[in-house]
Structures are given as structure tokens and as C-alpha cells.
Amino acid sequence: MPLDTSTYSLALLRLDGRRWNELRRIHAQISTQAAADGSSYLEMGNTKVLCTVTGPAEGRQSGQRGGKDSEAKVEVEIGFAGFSGLERRKRKNDKRTAEMQHTLETAYSSLLLTHLYPHSTITLNIHILSQDGSLLAACLNAATLALIDAGIPMTDYLVACTAASSATSSDSDNSDPLLDLNNLEEQELPFLTVGTLGKTDRVSVLICETRVRMERVEGMLAVGIEGCKRMREILDGVVKEYGKKFS
Amino acid sequence: MEYFSLKRSNAADRGGLNLSSKVYVRSTKSGKVQKIVRELYLRQDIPCSSNLCRPCLETAPTDYTKKVAPFVLSDTPAGSKNFPNGQYLVPDTNAFLTGMDLFEMETAFHDVIVLQTVLEEVKNRSLPLYHRLIALTKNEGKRFYVFFNEFRQETHIPRDVGETINDRNDRAVRKAVEWYNQHITQAVKTRSKSQMRIPSVVMITDDRDNLRKAKMEKVPAITLADFVFSLENADELLDMMSAAQDQREVRSKKTEVFYGEHYTVSKMMTGVKAGTMHQGIFNVSPYNYLEGSVHVPAFDKSLLILGRENSNRAVSGDVVVVEVLPQDQWKAPSTKIIEEETLNKNDNPEVEDGETIVSERERKALQEEVKRAHGQSSEGKPLPTARVVGIVKRNWRQYVGHIDQGSVRSTSKTSRQQQMVFLVPMDKRIPKIRIRTRQAGELLGQRILATIDSWDRDSRYPMGHFVRSLGELESKGAETEALLLEWDVQYKPFPKTVLDCLPAEGHDWKVPASLDDPGWKGRKNLRDLLVCSIDPPGCVDIDDALHARKLQNGNFEVGVHIADVSHFVKPNNAMDKEASQRGTTVYLVDKRIDMLPMLLGTDLCSLKPYVERYAFSVLWEITSDADIVSSQFTKSVIRSREAFSYEQAQIRIDDASQQDDLTNGMRTLLMLSKKLKQKRYEAGALNLASPEVKVQTESETSDPVDVQTKKLLDTNSLVEEFMLLANISVAAKNYEAFPQTALLRRHAAPPKTNFEELANQLKVKKGLELRSDSSKALADSLDTCVVPEEPFFNTLVRIMATRCMMSAEYFCAGTQAYPEFRHYGLASEIYTHFTSPIRRYADLEAHRQLAAAIEYEALDPSLQSKSKLEGVCKNINVRHRNAQMAGRASIEYYVGQALKGKDITEEGFVMKVFSNGFVVFVPRFGIESLIRLRDLATPEPEAQFDAENYVLKVGGEVNGSVELFEKVNVRITDEVEQSTGKRKVKLTLV
Numbered sequence A: 001m002p003l004d005t006s007t008y009s010l011a012l013l014r015l016d017g018r019r020w021n022e023l024r025r026i027h028a029q030i031s032t033q034a035a036a037d038g039s040s041y042l043e044m045g046n047t048k049v050l051c052t053v054t055g056p057a058e059g060r061q062s063g064q065r066g067g068k069d070s071e072a073k074v075e076v077e078i079g080f081a082g083f084s085g086l087e088r089r090k091r092k093n094d095k096r097t098a099e100m101q102h103t104l105e106t107a108y109s110s111l112l113l114t115h116l117y118p119h120s121t122i123t124l125n126i127h128i129l130s131q132d133g134s135l136l137a138a139c140l141n142a143a144t145l146a147l148i149d150a151g152i153p154m155t156d157y158l159v160a161c162t163a164a165s166s167a168t169s170s171d172s173d174n175s176d177p178l179l180d181l182n183n184l185e186e187q188e189l190p191f192l193t194v195g196t197l198g199k200t201d202r203v204s205v206l207i208c209e210t211r212v213r214m215e216r217v218e219g220m221l222a223v224g225i226e227g228c229k230r231m232r233e234i235l236d237g238v239v240k241e242y243g244k245k246f247s
Numbered sequence B: 001m002e003y004f005s006l007k008r009s010n011a012a013d014r015g016g017l018n019l020s021s022k023v024y025v026r027s028t029k030s031g032k033v034q035k036i037v038r039e040l041y042l043r044q045d046i047p048c049s050s051n052l053c054r055p056c057l058e059t060a061p062t063d064y065t066k067k068v069a070p071f072v073l074s075d076t077p078a079g080s081k082n083f084p085n086g087q088y089l090v091p092d093t094n095a096f097l098t099g100m101d102l103f104e105m106e107t108a109f110h111d112v113i114v115l116q117t118v119l120e121e122v123k124n125r126s127l128p129l130y131h132r133l134i135a136l137t138k139n140e141g142k143r144f145y146v147f148f149n150e151f152r153q154e155t156h157i158p159r160d161v162g163e164t165i166n167d168r169n170d171r172a173v174r175k176a177v178e179w180y181n182q183h184i185t186q187a188v189k190t191r192s193k194s195q196m197r198i199p200s201v202v203m204i205t206d207d208r209d210n211l212r213k214a215k216m217e218k219v220p221a222i223t224l225a226d227f228v229f230s231l232e233n234a235d236e237l238l239d240m241m242s243a244a245q246d247q248r249e250v251r252s253k254k255t256e257v258f259y260g261e262h263y264t265v266s267k268m269m270t271g272v273k274a275g276t277m278h279q280g281i282f283n284v285s286p287y288n289y290l291e292g293s294v295h296v297p298a299f300d301k302s303l304l305i306l307g308r309e310n311s312n313r314a315v316s317g318d319v320v321v322v323e324v325l326p327q328d329q330w331k332a333p334s335t336k337i338i339e340e341e342t343l344n345k346n347d348n349p350e351v352e353d354g355e356t357i358v359s360e361r362e363r364k365a366l367q368e369e370v371k372r373a374h375g376q377s378s379e380g381k382p383l384p385t386a387r388v389v390g391i392v393k394r395n396w397r398q399y400v401g402h403i404d405q406g407s408v409r410s411t412s413k414t415s416r417q418q419q420m421v422f423l424v425p426m427d428k429r430i431p432k433i434r435i436r437t438r439q440a441g442e443l444l445g446q447r448i449l450a451t452i453d454s455w456d457r458d459s460r461y462p463m464g465h466f467v468r469s470l471g472e473l474e475s476k477g478a479e480t481e482a483l484l485l486e487w488d489v490q491y492k493p494f495p496k497t498v499l500d501c502l503p504a505e506g507h508d509w510k511v512p513a514s515l516d517d518p519g520w521k522g523r524k525n526l527r528d529l530l531v532c533s534i535d536p537p538g539c540v541d542i543d544d545a546l547h548a549r550k551l552q553n554g555n556f557e558v559g560v561h562i563a564d565v566s567h568f569v570k571p572n573n574a575m576d577k578e579a580s581q582r583g584t585t586v587y588l589v590d591k592r593i594d595m596l597p598m599l600l601g602t603d604l605c606s607l608k609p610y611v612e613r614y615a616f617s618v619l620w621e622i623t624s625d626a627d628i629v630s631s632q633f634t635k636s637v638i639r640s641r642e643a644f645s646y647e648q649a650q651i652r653i654d655d656a657s658q659q660d661d662l663t664n665g666m667r668t669l670l671m672l673s674k675k676l677k678q679k680r681y682e683a684g685a686l687n688l689a690s691p692e693v694k695v696q697t698e699s700e701t702s703d704p705v706d707v708q709t710k711k712l713l714d715t716n717s718l719v720e721e722f723m724l725l726a727n728i729s730v731a732a733k734n735y736e737a738f739p740q741t742a743l744l745r746r747h748a749a750p751p752k753t754n755f756e757e758l759a760n761q762l763k764v765k766k767g768l769e770l771r772s773d774s775s776k777a778l779a780d781s782l783d784t785c786v787v788p789e790e791p792f793f794n795t796l797v798r799i800m801a802t803r804c805m806m807s808a809e810y811f812c813a814g815t816q817a818y819p820e821f822r823h824y825g826l827a828s829e830i831y832t833h834f835t836s837p838i839r840r841y842a843d844l845e846a847h848r849q850l851a852a853a854i855e856y857e858a859l860d861p862s863l864q865s866k867s868k869l870e871g872v873c874k875n876i877n878v879r880h881r882n883a884q885m886a887g888r889a890s891i892e893y894y895v896g897q898a899l900k901g902k903d904i905t906e907e908g909f910v911m912k913v914f915s916n917g918f919v920v921f922v923p924r925f926g927i928e929s930l931i932r933l934r935d936l937a938t939p940e941p942e943a944q945f946d947a948e949n950y951v952l953k954v955g956g957e958v959n960g961s962v963e964l965f966e967k968v969n970v971r972i973t974d975e976v977e978q979s980t981g982k983r984k985v986k987l988t989l990v
């Protein structure tokens, strides 16, 4: 029987061999699809997502207008590959997917300089190829890259990470916050997703769907924000690397 | 435009970390096969945890608070014959599976490295053993270190093509041992150039192939037995090794099979789903070891399992799957007492040849049964009978017993010859256990603790091994420990971590004088109320106190004040965890095993007289007709004016010359309690008697002097009524505040069938009618069960009715629908335990919930989680029951001791009639005992059993008859019972 998260306290090692403050292997590329206005591919461990950006485009059909008169509307669509994850239930109108879409729409509506594109729509298409935890964080990171690729101006990078509170061992109340969860950890531990803006500590996305003890939240947030900073460096590296190819 | 490939380069982009992956294949519910790929991050900073090693200390991981875990393995580990420089042990999976008791010994097996590979395998094979292993890694004195070899780069190995998982795991263990040896050698050498002892890292395995490969690869390895042999206390230790080891070799010689094969898990699950098989817990009758029963949801009455073949190696308590037999094979439950001891006295533990599962004597005993079953009608009606086809979960525990003298070949104390003996468990429902030992001579006459290891198809009895001796049979120390072990009561002294949670002031702790002190925050000052406590004499852990006074509007204010334990015991600290494990204080005749440390239980929490104490108070306004006008809950400070015994309180109330306010308050309480009681009975509450016996002991020696049944006074029920009222009020309040997680107590209505037999007995023997359609009907009809010339008869019926009831249980509100909350016995729609937090954990949890409900303090998260609370309930339900059983067993032992050497004639009543004996209850001592036909005369007289009329006609020189409910005179002597080694009262008919 595989061990579970309760063994963390035995040697401060997580189920995949990481320490509490380590990210998984992150791999990212931009401009992966020439046909799109902007695109990216991102892996956080075995979570793999593709993102394409279309727009900003003016209302496509007559009668259908983009955003409000003064600014562009951000639309997000998330799709799952048939082989993407363990659960192959109906995904289409899944509530969780709708919530993720909504989270991304809200976050990018305020982040992007939408007033530059009145009456138009910016569409993000996210395709999930493989799921192994931290799905929302991966979507946010991939979307940020694709938007940069599309050249849509924004105030700063929006980057995201997950953080959890490790299981307490029976004889102590100590619990380490854990960074960047995989699927197994997400199933067993209370966790949150935090997104910050660029190099600042400004939190722009914070989602927590599990019950967690109040006194644990502080540590989880601190570790999550620290993780976001490292994530930003990695994404920034990807962008600059890409830039170099054309300089 | 450049072409971008989505395929990533293999170059690891993480400094120092290497990535590997582990591929699992699993099948989903729909039957498809899924491949799961998991990442593995390989690293070099996993320490060896040896205090000999400095490099590892530098790279040791820190946690969030920047702390480094201290290294575990000693720098001077113990050595042995083969490894004089000391050794670190690396057991393989089988070593733990067969030798866990050995590894748990305090005197041996220190500095052990538990490999991740092994830990995973142990978890796979046995969860209980896995938990014991985890507990060992947390025991500082034992120095067990878990090394995550699969994550360390040097010790991680992929599985070769064509290699079995077992072979791969064996290789991983050898690889880790090899690495450890090199690493430790290196560490010692860099530490000092001069000659130093370099300990060996030794693999322990019994697998021959693994040993051979280790030898080839020059990895130090030894078998568990060889290692134990090289230790000083080898004899004692070797007995503890699971018998499973030797059996492997023995088995190959014999192929005879006694029992049917168990079905596979999938076959059982399909059967259960389809309704052709049923799952339930296997219980063995206390009167007949060959008769078991399994209650399954599909049948009202329990399914009957008769005989060894049908019970197919199930041991009482196991979760089994059964198949109902064709109706022509259905049988009636036994009316005969069958004891293993008398039938199979001469079985030899050593010889298996020519043995059949069912001995000839057993077969005869059962055949007589069947004949009778088919010839009879009502009483002997055949019931659905089933056979066990598989075992879902073994519930084997450690068993206390003694060595059967007849099974010992050589009783010489000096003999070191290994022999097979029988351990006869104290619990009659457990079969004899075969045990291999080298110290049979010494173990005779001792109380022994042993476990069952296996029960194979080719073995008539289960195999087990010796754990330890508790001391001489019948000695107080051994017998007390035996019953504590049998009922799983934790009786070890509180560990330091628990005592550290106590207030630093110790006995000098006082309620703060200043009302501004934070301790007073949210507390009502009730010090002026005339509060007193009423308890059994000598009570030192005073949970509750009461007061009553007249209000100006003519109503009364009544207060129940309960020790404020939750102030001292905070959720989740070591003391709370210990208390939650213990669940309840256990009362034995001469000993109390506390749930909380003495300082709290008998002093700081205890509502002692004349001192100020924190309390949790329930205050009601009650009319003179005992109707509740309002209730209120508050934390408070009280000062009890007096601690009465029931008797003292009664005397004071009855003494008309006492006209002080305190006494008048008690009179008010008594008056109201009588009205409350009346109301409860009108609502259908049951008055069920259970014989309570008090053993008088001389305090110094605590040797029993006399035994008497407890007397009940009005003041007993005074206290009881108000405690019930407080519990009910708190239950309602907590449920209102926490509809999902309130911890409540329910008592289910008994299924009608439970009363069928008793109702029939009363009808046939006394022409009385027992109705059980509601608790009210039952209560009323119990009242009519009287025989004018025999006042005790009614009590006897109540005792028997109690045994037909379900047992009450704690539960979490969200797990039941509201109508199921009902407490049948108390006729209350909701109930909880609140009034004894010093001695019951449930009450402590209720205090915490109530404190949150009145917004005194925030609720701890552990009390918000339904699943956690369910776990708590499950545990305290078991503990509660065990505590009762242990208490009863203790009384039984002391009654036996009190009657030692005495010869008394007493009145008794026949409670149950079998075809070869009957059970008599003696009210004076609260004992019941079996009288067998063969006890009446030798040779055993002929007898005729009229099951329809519950009469046993005994012929021969006795020439008389015994019938149900009959009053008989019995002679009480004592004897040591052969089968259990317990001193028990023996009854004979006069």
C-alpha cells in the first residue's frame, strides 16, 4: 500500500520525495501555436496545460458586442483531454470548471488593461492535457504566458501556486505548510490556491475550498506567496529566453 | 517561424534533484486499466540519522520553523556475537510481520533502520502491524529510524525487466544496506583517523534466496532466529517469534486438511452484493463453544453457526462472510451446555495425524442436539443456519490464559526442550491456542499473555506465540492485570508528556481571588449558593453538586454544577489525547484506573466541599409541579458547603429537627426529583434492575471481607433525576447549536424478537403477559410481572429483560435522523452525557460543545469534524463497554476470593434451563452460576428435558425436577475452574 501524507512527519519528506518548500519541475514554452494570437504550454510536474489566446477581437456577429462600451471582455474556456485525468466524468458543464473559468475571467479582467480595447473580446482557450494537482494554478500561469505572447498589455505577471497544511502527527501539533501540491496531496490535505501580482506580495487570487484551521492559513499563505515569487522568476526566464531567439 | 516541439528535453532543470517516475497500473471500477504516472524526486540530502555521521548533519532538512530533527541512531549501538563492533539492524518485511512482538521488547532491538520499501510492504500486508511499527518509530528509547531509501539517489533502484516486485524490493533492501555500510564506514573514517569501532549495518531476513544473494554481494545479513540466538535472553525471545516461521517447513510434510477453503475476497464481495452471502460479526455462545451466531441485516434473528466445520476457523469477534444452509439443515439453538474443556481434554497439541476436525465426542454431542431439534416444536424451532465461507477481517487481539497442564510433555523447569503446548484462554469463546515454547515448565501455573498468529486449514487449533507472563495464577497482581488486558484497559502510569499539561501550581492551584483575572471572564459568581454534593461513600472524584432555593414567584431555582474539566484539559494536547484514548475511568473493586491524572480528578476539578472550584452550571426555574420554566447554562465558580454520602444525606433529610437552608434545599430537591421520576415513568421510562454487588474490603490489605448487594436510597434517585435532567437539557442545547456534530447518546428500541423468548417463558410458567411494542407498554407490563409470595421475582424478570435490550451508544448528531436519537430506556427523545467529565470523555466533549454553544469560547476544529467525532464515538463506545466488563470481572474475582474456603447455603432462582444443566442466580451475592447435571451426582444422572415447559426432570438418585423461575436452595463453595484457571463460586443444589 502506498504511504499517505501522514508519513511526512517521519522524515520531512513528501510522497514524491520533495521537501515542504519545493516546487515540482516546471517546464514552459510560449508561442507554441503559430495560428493563435498568443499561446503557451506549461507543465507543473505531471499537470500539463495548453493555452491559446484569441483577440482582442471586435464583436464577431452583429448584435453581439464585446465587453462594455468602455472596455474589453475576457472570456475563458477550459476543456479537458479525454486522457487528462483519473475522473472521466462529464466535464463540460462541471461546476468546478465553471468556477475556474470564472476565477480566471475575474482575475484577468482587472489585470489586463482592458480599457484599451473597447467593444472587443479577449478569449482564452485552455486545454488540459494531464492533471496532477494544482490545476487552477497551472491554468493561471499558462494564461499569463499566452497573454504575454499575444502582446496584450498588463500591469504585471499574474502567477499562482498551491499550498497545503501537512497532516499533523498524533503527538505534536506542528504542521509544515507544503508548496505546490500533486493530486494525491490535494486529496488528503486542506489546501489553497494563491495568485500574486509580479514581484509584489499583492494577492489577486485566493481560493480555498477545503476546511482549514485558521492558525494554519498564515503559514500556508506565506509559503504560497514565496512559491509565486519563484514561479515568476521561472516564467520570466521563459519569456526572456524566447525573446532572445528574435534578438 | 521556428517549429516548437512540445516534447521536453530530458535535461533536468532542477539543480541537484533528479527526477524519476513510478508507474502504477490500476483497474478502475468500470474495469478499464489505467496507467498512473507518479513523479519521484530523487535527492542526496536524506540523512542516515546516525550520530556517528557529520556530513549528514550539515545537509539535514529543516522544517518550516527551521528546526532540524534530532538524529536517531546511537553512536555506540549494542553489539552481538557476530557483530562485536555494534550493529544497526535493517529488518525486511517478513521480519516485522513475524517478529513484531520481539521488536517491541524494551530489552532488545535498538537502533533499527526501517526502510521505506519495508514500511510500504508492511502497510500492504497488515495495517495493525503497520501502526505498531509507526508507534515504534515514535518511541525515543527504541531508536527506530525510517529511511526513505526510494527517494535517495544512491539507493533508489528501478525494477528490471522481468523482475518480480518481491525480488525488486529485496534488491532495494540489500542496496540500502550496502549503501549504509559504505556510508557509515566513510563517516567514521572522516571523523577520526585513529582506529574507531565501525558498527555493521545488518539486514535481517529469513528468505533463503535473499540471504544467498546478500552473501554474494557481501552485504551483512542474518536470520531473525540466528540473531536472537546470539542474544543473552534468547530463550525468552525465541518463544515470541511468530509460529508462522517454523510452520512453513512443517507444513510441507503433511497434507491433511481439516477445514474447507475460504472463498476469495472477490467471490465473497460478489456474493454479498447479490444477496447469496451475508457479512457480519461472528459471536460464540458463552455456554456452548461450538455454537456461534452472526447477525446480518437480511435476517431478524441472528444466523446460527453450528460446529467447527461450519465456523471454519472463525474466532469470536472476526468479521466473516456466511452462506445460509439449505432449510433441511437448519437447526435449533442449543439447549445444552458444551464446554471445550470437557470434550477435548485429551487432545494432544503435538500430534495432528489421524485427527479430524470434529472429534468423535463433539459429533455425538451435536447429533443429540439435532435429533432434539427436529422432534420439537415451539422452543426448539430450527433457525436459519449458516456456515462461514470466508473471513473479511480478523479481530485477533492478545489473549490472557494459562498453559494446559495436560498438554505439557516435560514439566521440568530446567528443560529447554522446545515443545508444543496449549494455552487455554480465559475467554471461553476463544479456542485453545497452540504454542511452541522452550520454557513450558516455568510457564505452568502462570497467567500468560499470548497472541494468535495463524489458523491454517490443516490445523485443528490456531497457532500462536507466547508474549509474556503476568505472574502466578490467582495472585491479585496477575489477575488484575489479566482482566485489564482482557478488556483492553490502559493502565500504565500517565507519561510525562501528559503530566506536563497539568497546571504548574499543582495542588496549590486556586480560583483566582481577583474578579479581574482572565479565569473569571464569562464566569458567574455562584459562591453564595448553598451547594452540596451527594455521592457514594468515599468518593473523591466529585463530578457534580446541586442546589435548590425558592424564588419569590413561588417557583424554585435548581442548579446542577458540574466539574469544569474542559477548563483544565485543552483539546488536542497530550493529556486530552490520552483521555480520549482511555475514554473512561475504570472502577475495579480495589483500584481505579483514571482517565485523567489524579491532580485534576481528585483535587482541582473535583467539587470538594469548603473550597472554591470552577464549575459548569445548568440552572433551571422549575414550578412546584416540576415543570421546567426556563433553563440556563453558564460557566461559574461555586463553593460546595458539604460532601454527603447518600446515606448521610438521607439521614439529614429524614431528621425533622434539621431546619437549616442547606437541608431544606435538599428536601426541595428530593420533592422535585420524585415528581420528575413520576413523569419519566409516565412517559415510559424503564426501571431495569441489574444486580449491583458491593465487596467490602479491609482497607489496609484490601482482602475482601464480605459481599453484599447495594442498597438504594431515595437520595440515590434524587441525584440521578437531576443528572438526567441536566443531560437532557444540555443535549437539546448542543443539538440546537451543532445539528451536525453534537455528541449525543442514543438507546435504540430493541427488536421485538428480542423479547419473544422471555415473553413465552412468562406466559408458560406464570401466565403473565409481557408486551414490548413500546417502552411504555414494556414498563407497564413489567410492573404487572409480580408473584405475590415472591417479591424478588419482579427484579429477576427485570434483570432478564435488561439482557434483551440493545446497548446505548454515543453518536454524532449528523449520522442519524432525529427520530433515531431517542433514548429508549429513559424515554427521552434526545440525550447526552454531561455530568461526569472527570471520568467520561464523552462528557468532556459535551462540555466543550456547550461552552461554544453559549459562546463562552470558540469550538476546537476537532469538534467540528463529523468524521473525527465519529472516531471518538466509536472508541468511547468500546471503552465504555470494556470498562463495565472489567468492573464486573473484578467483582467476580473478589466474590470468589471472599467466598474462598466458605460453605454457605443461600436462596437462588433458576434463570435458564438446558437439557443437561441450569443457571441459578443468587440475589444476595449478585452471582449467577451454572449447575450441570454431572454436578448433581456421579455418575451423571439421566434427565429428561421438557423444552416447551422449561422443566428438567432428573432421574437417578436425585429424582426431582428443576424448572424455570423456581426458587432453589443452593450450597455455595468455591473452586478453581479448570477451563479458565479462575477461582469461581461453585453452586450445588441442596
Ligand SMILES: [Zn+2]
Pocket (backbone or CB within 6 Å): B047, B048, B049, B050, B053, B054, B055, B056, B057, B183, B187
Ligand atoms: Zn550520514
